[in-house]
Each structure stands twice: as structure tokens, then as C-alpha cells.
Amino acid sequence: xxxxxxxxxxxxxxxxxxxxxxIPAGPEDSGAGPEGSDAGPEGSGDREWVIGPHRPWPPFPPFPPFxxxxxxxxxxxxxxxxxxxxxxAYDGTLRVECHSAGRTASGDLYQRPIIYIPLPPWKPRPxxxxxxxxxxxxxxLSLGRYRYYLRVTQIxxxxxxxxxxxxxxxxxxxxxxxxxxxxxxxxxxxxxxPAPSGYPSTSDYLEGDVKNAAGTIVGxxxxxxxxxxxxxxxxxxxxxxxxxxxxxxxxxVTWQTVFDTVGWDVTTTLxxxxxxxxxxxxxxxxxxxxxxxARRDPISLDTNWRYHILSVKLxxxxxxxxxxxxxxxxxxxVPREGVGIATNWVFDNSQxxxxxxxxxxxxxxxxxxxxxxxxxxxxxxxxxxxxxxFYMNTTDVIASSGTAANPFPNNIGWNYAEDDLxxxxxxxxxxxxxxxxxxxxxxxxxxxxxxxxxxxxxxxLELRVGALLGEVPIGAPVRVxxxxxxxxxxxMEVPEKLSLKTDFVRGWVTDPSGTVRSFSPVVRCIxxxxxxxxxxxxxxxxxxxxxRGFDGALFPMPGLHRxxxxxxxxxxxxxxxxxxxxxxxxxxxxxxxxxxxxHRVLATPDAHLVLVLGGDHLEEGVxxxxxxxxxxxxxxxxxxxxxxxxxxxxxxxxxxLKEAAALIDDDTVMSGAEVGKLARLAKTSGGRKRDSKLxxxxxxxxxxxxxxxxxxxxxxxx
Amino acid sequence: xxxxxxxxxxxxxxCSAAPSIATEKTVMATEASGLVGSWRKVQxxxxxxxxxxxxxxxxxxLYRGEPEPPVQFTKWDLGTWRISSPGKVxxxxxxxxxxxxxFDGSGEQLSFIDPEGCRFAYRRER
Numbered sequence: 001x002x003x004x005x006x007x008x009x010x011x012x013x014x015x016x017x018x019x020x021x022x023i024p025a026g027p028e029d030s031g032a033g034p035e036g037s038d039a040g041p042e043g044s045g046d047r048e049w050v051i052g053p054h055r056p057w058p059p060f061p062p063f064p065p066f067x068x069x070x071x072x073x074x075x076x077x078x079x080x081x082x083x084x085x086x087x088x089a090y091d092g093t094l095r096v097e098c099h100s101a102g103r104t105a106s107g108d109l110y111q112r113p114i115i116y117i118p119l120p121p122w123k124p125r126p127x128x129x130x131x132x133x134x135x136x137x138x139x140x141l142s143l144g145r146y147r148y149y150l151r152v153t154q155i156x157x158x159x160x161x162x163x164x165x166x167x168x169x170x171x172x173x174x175x176x177x178x179x180x181x182x183x184x185x186x187x188x189x190x191x192x193x194p195a196p197s198g199y200p201s202t203s204d205y206l207e208g209d210v211k212n213a214a215g216t217i218v219g220x221x222x223x224x225x226x227x228x229x230x231x232x233x234x235x236x237x238x239x240x241x242x243x244x245x246x247x248x249x250x251x252x253v254t255w256q257t258v259f260d261t262v263g264w265d266v267t268t269t270l271x272x273x274x275x276x277x278x279x280x281x282x283x284x285x286x287x288x289x290x291x292x293x294a295r296r297d298p299i300s301l302d303t304n305w306r307y308h309i310l311s312v313k314l315x316x317x318x319x320x321x322x323x324x325x326x327x328x329x330x331x332x333x334v335p336r337e338g339v340g341i342a343t344n345w346v347f348d349n350s351q352x353x354x355x356x357x358x359x360x361x362x363x364x365x366x367x368x369x370x371x372x373x374x375x376x377x378x379x380x381x382x383x384x385x386x387x388x389x390f391y392m393n394t395t396d397v398i399a400s401s402g403t404a405a406n407p408f409p410n411n412i413g414w415n416y417a418e419d420d421l422x423x424x425x426x427x428x429x430x431x432x433x434x435x436x437x438x439x440x441x442x443x444x445x446x447x448x449x450x451x452x453x454x455x456x457x458x459x460x461l462e463l464r465v466g467a468l469l470g471e472v473p474i475g476a477p478v479r480v481x482x483x484x485x486x487x488x489x490x491x492m493e494v495p496e497k498l499s500l501k502t503d504f505v506r507g508w509v510t511d512p513s514g515t516v517r518s519f520s521p522v523v524r525c526i527x528x529x530x531x532x533x534x535x536x537x538x539x540x541x542x543x544x545x546x547x548r549g550f551d552g553a554l555f556p557m558p559g560l561h562r563x564x565x566x567x568x569x570x571x572x573x574x575x576x577x578x579x580x581x582x583x584x585x586x587x588x589x590x591x592x593x594x595x596x597x598x599h600r601v602l603a604t605p606d607a608h609l610v611l612v613l614g615g616d617h618l619e620e621g622v623x624x625x626x627x628x629x630x631x632x633x634x635x636x637x638x639x640x641x642x643x644x645x646x647x648x649x650x651x652x653x654x655x656x657l658k659e660a661a662a663l664i665d666d667d668t669v670m671s672g673a674e675v676g677k678l679a680r681l682a683k684t685s686g687g688r689k690r691d692s693k694l695x696x697x698x699x700x701x702x703x704x705x706x707x708x709x710x711x712x713x714x715x716x717x718x
Numbered sequence: 719x720x721x722x723x724x725x726x727x728x729x730x731x732x733c734s735a736a737p738s739i740a741t742e743k744t745v746m747a748t749e750a751s752g753l754v755g756s757w758r759k760v761q762x763x764x765x766x767x768x769x770x771x772x773x774x775x776x777x778x779x780l781y782r783g784e785p786e787p788p789v790q791f792t793k794w795d796l797g798t799w800r801i802s803s804p805g806k807v808x809x810x811x812x813x814x815x816x817x818x819x820x821f822d823g824s825g826e827q828l829s830f831i832d833p834e835g836c837r838f839a840y841r842r843e844r
Contacts, residue, residue, distance in 0.1 A: 384796040440791035
């Protein structure tokens with residue numbers, strides 16, 4: 001084993017964008033960012049050369065008087081507009097770090113939101129939102145729109161007399177939960193030009209065309225300097241009444257100095273001091289997580305990198321501190337939001353704690369503050385690091401390395417190790433920011449589907465999803481109704497039908513354990529997918545009957561399930577998407593007979609096909625449905641399925657309308673769409689031999705359910 | 719008389735318990751000494767990939783874990799260990815949570831079971 005080892009995050013796919021290497025510089029550059037002589041707010045002036053410890057002499061006065069240009073250290077606002085992809089654009093930041101080994105630079109890009117704007121009498125057109133306002137400083141962009149990490153491989157190293165330089169970078173595409181694809185190497189010849197309004201420096205602005213490896217122009221990149229800091233965040237500290245909060249180390253190291261060294265612009269807020277004690281003598285991870293959610297100032301992680309510190313007396317799962325928002329303790333599946341730290345643990349006799357032996361942790365100001373910084377490091381995505389005795393080493397290891405001449409806590413190193421500093425400056429945003437990727441590993445919970453770049457939301461359309469029955473017994477199919485409503489003011493082009501026989505509809509079911517199972521069309525009709533014009537206030541309605549998806553039974557256990565339906569269609573060069581959801585409570589088996597019937601249905605894949613297609617040939621599925629019909633709990637939910645099968649002719653078998661009618665009674669569960677389908681079958685299959693009993697029952701059912709116009713017309717035609 | 723009798727009974731009970739406590743402590747001390755050393759992971763069920771490929775328990779109650787490949791995340795990277803009860807070891811993990819694991823060590827082989835039921839085993843490394 002080797003010492004001082006640390007491990008960057010490896011994605012579940014095994015590929016992780018490598019952090020950028022330092023780009024070798026010539027003679028030392030100027031302006032080393034927050035650590036250098038133009039650090040912090042004082043250093044935001046527009047100087048081009050600074051005399052410092054490595055630069056004792058100014059350069060020889062140039063003759064004739066040329067202008068030196070350099071890429072300023074700190075954070076740049078970048079915008080990238082690919083060519084030939086309509087209104088798609090990306091915004092983000094480029095971080096340029098200057099140090100003795102040269103320059104290291106990296107960046108991130110987020111997709112800019114798109115909005116559909118109705119322009120009567122023409123069809124609605126997509127437009128990108130405006131870019132971030134540089135006057136607002138380092139932008140914080142929405143988590144769900146994170147798309148690329150830019151690994152910079154070439155940048156102006158020192159200075160130039162000219163007006164441009166080549167920026168070389170790799171674009172690493174991110175896909176949740178944590179996979180990366182290197183989309184290739186690109187170059188942009190960046191040229192200085194006057195900055196648009198809002199930038200703090202008019203002379204630190206460039207634009208250039210981006211070329212791919214083949215030399216083809218693929219887009220345009222803009223960059224304008226914003227800040228000497230690399231990133232922006234906030235830390236909120238809440239505590240139980242009457243105990244210490246981690247404020248500083250008692251010897252000049254404060255949150256400000258910690259983050260100035262890192263190069264982050266961090267606002268620290270000492271907030272509530274009256275957090276109610278948890279049950280019992282100490283706090284569980286879940287209690288700390290709940291207290292964080294309840295007491296944290298109302299913020300959105302899409303607009304604020306907010307980290308939370310909760311100071312309590314004792315913690316169940318650890319003696320001193322914990323980043324509880326990881327693994328199973330992350331109850332809201334938003335990782336790395338908060339940490340907990342305990343004041344009342346005592347440096348016991350488990351080992352030699354140097355000068356702290358017997359001391360209460362909260363009273364040991366230095367180690368107490370160090371632990372808070374350490375746990376925040378985990379919230380930033382950092383792992384343990386045994387390099388020297390810096391922040392990401394553990395208290396136990398640091399104490400054990402104390403000597404008589406340099407006992408703990410005097411041997412604490414008040415800094416992050418160099419490789420951790422590099423991570424804090426150049427890790428992808430999504431690794432570092434709260435709510436990004438999970439600590440240490442890809443999330444094991446399936447995430448909500450993130451929008452792709454070509455997907456646009458359509459605010460003037462609402463998809464209202466309802467459950468025909470809010471409670472269904474286990475083994476029964478779940479029927480959901482869909483209403484796609486135009487809540488805007490203009491006419492929208494939408495799919496004519498919303499059934500699972502079209503390519504427009506798909507979705508997923510989240511079971512009580514958080515497992516997600518998707519469903520999509522079983523049968524795709526090969527004719528064109530028809531569209532229609534939907535006026536303001538109008539709606540398209542349909543229904544789905546769900547039993548099984550790609551991953552098996554969609555409702556395999558009792559409990560509350562969430563059903564999410566997505567309708568998408570081509571809209572010019574983009575893809576319009578509307579989403580809606582509802583919940584259904586699946587109740588447990590009432591007796592052995594019900595359990596056995598449910599088991600048979602759920603374990604027979606063809607039962608689902610019988611539900612969708614009918615037909616006598618799916619013998620296992622037909623038999624499973626018959627078992628369900630024999631069970632009084634499941635019969636009402638499968639009666640329509642069997643009636644539909646019998647009402648259709650199948651090869652030599654003619655339609656059995658009398659038997660179909662016998663299955664339908666007051667308890668039969670049917671959606672309005674299913675009533676309409678049965679009405680059409682009764683009319684077409686029966687011909688002149690219609691069964692009046694079936695017609696009567698269909699009409700009676702039509703009085704009890706909501707139906708769309710097509711279904712109503714089919715019933716009226718009986 | 720009754721008080722004296724109760725006192726005698728309590729003393730008898732305590733004396734009977736003392737050897738059990740001593741035995742338990744002896745078992746735990748033996749188990750602790752058996753853990754000390756270097757170990758290489760040899761097998762594991764699904765989920766065991768998050769435990770280190772190499773493990774070293776130090777006599778001072780500290781441990782280090784190394785994943786393979788080195789860039790991989792591991793739940794046991796650096797921290798403390800102690801025998802919390804016979805057959806149970808409490809280990810501080812990558813996010814500083816201290817978690818109790820079942821273990822069974824005999825000489826050259828060491829096997830663990832985590833709270834989620836994942837099993838994995840190590841062989842002593844010389």
C-alpha cells in the first residue's frame with residue numbers, strides 16, 4: 001500500500017473525465033487568482049502585471065509600445081452555441097487557475113432552457129432563454145441542465161502581443177446518474193473584443209469559432225471574465241440551543257480563510273441556534289437530515305450551492321462528525337446537502353489525544369472546527385486523504401501521528417492537500433455541488449429522466465393524469481386517464497391519440513421502495529402518427545391500462561405507487577414533451593385465493609398481451625386471466641379484458657357476444673375508453689347478430705364513466 | 719435475614735456472571751488480535767465491489783483500505799475499527815459513519831457480512 005493516496009471519483013461506467021493537467025508556462029504569469037497578489041475583492045482591478053515574490057522585476061518596457069494580453073485568472077462566463085441545431089445553446093463557467101507550474105483550466109456547460117412562444121397566426125416557435133447576466137457574478141445554473149465538462153488542454157500560457165489565442169479542450173458529455181462520454185477534442189481561436197455591458201472588465205472578453213478535430217466549425221464560443229474566485233457557494237450553520245458552532249479554529253483560521261485558499265466565494269451564515277433536540281440522547285442520520293430540511297433557509301439548489309452544517313450534542317452513528325447525506329441516509333435522494341457535528345463527545349482513553357485528552361469535543365475549538373471543514377469536504381465530494389495532516393485526513397490518524405514535540409492538535413495541517421485543492425477547483429460541477437452525483441458512487445436509485453438537449457417543455461399544455469380507481473387490489477391492472485389540455489392562448493399541434501398503440505406515450509411506475517419500472521408501446525401502428533390542432537381550452541383524452549412493462553409487473557407489491565406518463569412528439573427540429581403523474585394505492589391480498597390469482601397474473605407475461613391484444617392464441621395469458629376471473633376480488637378488474645377477447649372473432653371462432661355480455665355487470669371496472677372500444681366491437685363484430693344485452697350493458701356503463709367524444713360517439717352509434 | 723439472603727443471592731449471581739464477562743472480553747481480545755494484519759479480498763456477493771481489495775488492520779485501532787483499481791471508491795478507506803461484541807466489528811467508513819459488521823475470522827480467512835446482507839471474504843496477505 002502507498003501513503004498519501006487519494007482516489008478521484010470513478011463513474012459507474014468506468015470512465016471519468018480526467019482533470020486537466022497543468023499547462024506548462026514560460027516565465028511566471030501574473031495575477032495568481034485568490035492566492036496571488038490580486039486575490040479577493042481587492043484584486044479585481046484591471047492590472048496587467050503584478051510584482052510578486054517570483055516576479056521581482058517588471059518586464060523590459062516594450063518598444064514600440066505593444067499591448068500585453070493574458071487570460072486572466074479566475075472564473076469566466078462562457079456561452080457556447082452549436083451550429084445547425086436550432087435554438088440549442090449552453091452556458092457555464094471556465095475556471096483558469098494560475099500557479100507556479102503554469103495554468104490549469106476547466107469548465108462546465110449547462111443547456112439553456114427553451115420556451116415555446118405562440119405567434120398567431122403562425123405555429124408556436126421555440127426560443128432560447130436569455131443567457132446569464134454577467135452583472136450577477138458567477139452563475140449558478142440548474143442541476144438538471146448540466147451537460148458537459150470541459151477539460152482544457154491548451155490555453156494562453158503567459159501573454160501575447162497579438163489579439164487572439166487558441167483554446168483547446170475536450171468535451172465530456174454527462175448522463176445521469178454518473179456516466180461520461182468524451183465527445184472529442186475541439187479548438188477555438190479566441191479573439192479579444194470589447195465586452196458587452198454587464199461584465200466587470202471590458203477588456204477581458206473574447207469570442208471564437210469552435211472547430212472539431214476535422215477542422216470543421218461546429219459552433220461559437222464566448223467568454224467574459226467574472227471573478228477572481230473559481231466557484232460560488234454558501235454555508236449555513238444551525239445548532240441545538242446552548243452548544244458550540246464551528247466558527248474558526250481559535251488561531252486565525254476561519255471559514256473565510258479556508259475558502260479563500262480554495263478559491264471559492266463562500267458566504268457563511270450563522271443561522272438558527274434553537275433547533276429542537278431529537279428523540280433520545282443523540283441524533284440519528286435521519287433526524288439530522290429532517291432537521292436540515294426543516295430549518296435550512298428556503299433556497300433552491302438550482303440557484304444556490306447551499307451546504308448545511310448542523311451542530312448537535314451527540315450523534316448515533318459516529319463520535320465527532322458525519323456527512324450523513326449519503327447512501328441510504330439520503331432520504332430525499334438529493335446527495336451531499338448536509339453534515340452533522342457533535343459537541344459532547346469526549347476525547348476518551350481509546351487512544352492518546354495529545355493535549356485534548358479528556359476534553360469535550362465542542363470545547364476543543366481547533367479539532368471541532370477541523371472536523372466541520374472535513375465533513376464539508378465530503379459534501380464537496382472529497383474522500384479521505386492521508387497526505388500530511390490536512391483536512392481530509394481523519395482526527396484519529398492525525399492524533400496518532402502526534403509526538404511529544406508536536407502533539408495533537410498542534411500537528412493539524414490547516415489546509416486541503418494539493419490534489420484535493422485541484423479537485424475543488426477543477427472537478428466537474430456535478431461532482432462538487434450539493435444535489436449533484438451521489439457521494440462516492442453512482443446513485444442506485446433510478447433518477448427521473450433528465451431532459452435531453454432536443455427536448456423542450458411546452459408550458460401551454462398540461463397533461464392531467466388520473467387514476468380511474470385510487471385503490472386497486474394486488475394483481476389487478478391499473479387504469480389511468482389522460483387529458484392533454486391546451487391551457488395557453490394559441491392553437492397547438494398535438495397528437496390526435498394518446499394510447500399506448502402510438503409512439504407518443506410512454507412512462508414509468510415508481511413502487512413504494514423507489515424502484516422504477518418503465519412502460520412503452522407494446523404495439524406500434526405503422527401508419528403515420530396523426531396530429532391535430534388543439535385550440536385554447538380544448539383537450540385530447542384517452543386512457544391506459546397498465547399491468548406489465550419491460551421490467552416485469554409494474555405493480556408487484558402493495559403500497560403507494562406513483563405513475564408518471566410522458567407524451568412526446570416531433571416539433572420542428574425539436575421534441576415536445578409534456579409529463580403528468582398520479583398515485584395509486586395497491587392493496588394487499590385479502591386471502592389465499594386472491595394471493596394465488598394475483599401471483600398467477602403477475603407471473604404470466606402473456607396476461608399483459610391478452611389485455612392489450614386479445615386473441616385466443618396466447619393460451620397461458622388467457623388461462624391466467626381466467627384464474628383472475630374466478631377470484632371474486634380480481635374478477636371486476638379483468639371482466640372487460642375477457643369480454644373484449646370474446647367479442648372479437650378469432651380465426652374460426654365467431655364473436656361470442658352473449659358470453660361477453662354475461663361478464664359485464666355493475667362491478668366491472670372499465671375506463672371510458674374501454675367502454676368506447678367495447679361499443680365499437682359490439683357494433684362491428686355483431687353485424688346483424690348484435691346482442692341487445694351487451695348493448696344495454698355498454699350503454700349503462702357509459703352513464704357511469706367519463707368518456708371522450710370518440711368513445712361517446714361509439715356508444716351513441718349502438 | 720431476608721436482606722442478608724438477598725445479599726448472598728446477589729453475590730452468587732454476580733460471581734456467576736463475572737466469568738461470562740471475562741470470557742466475552744477474552745473472546746473479543748482474541749478476535750481483535752486475529753484481525754490485525756493485511757488482507758486481500760477473495761470473493762464477494764453483489765455489492766461487495768464497494769469494499770476494498772486490500773485491507774490492513776493496525777493494532778492501534780486504525781485501518782486502511784485500498785480499492786482496485788486505485789481510482790475506485792471504497793466504503794472502507796481510512797479510519798477506526800474495534801471489536802464491539804463477539805463476532806461484531808465496528809468500522810468507521812468513507813463518510814465517517816461508524817457501522818457494525820458481522821465477521822468470522824479463523825487464521826488465514828476472514829469473512830464479513832454488512833447490514834444489507836452483502837457477504838465478502840479476505841485471505842491473509844503475507
